[in-house]
Amino acid sequence: MKNLFLTTILVLALSAPAYAMHPGGTVNVDINGLVCDFCARALEKVFGKQEAVDNITVNLDTKIVTIHFNEGQSLDDETITQLINDAGYSVEGIKHDE
8 A cells, every 4th residue: 555655656746747846946927916015915925824935026017926935845836826816816927947
């Protein structure tokens, strides 16, 4: 049973797209609906609750949020998108820094 579990985990890890996880570093998210400082503070609060996130930077002029992850931690694209959607905004694109 233990071997089956480990094999399943390994298969899932190897079959996931390489761009879906962000091991440390940063991710830039283009967000529709960012218009004011309140928007920025709301997203800072949302991402501040995530253990993997060190901090975020919100640029209201470009509508881009840069998420800075703690070393060795990450969030997948689906989680990032869900957090932003739940906060009332929509994701236009996600760019992964290499």
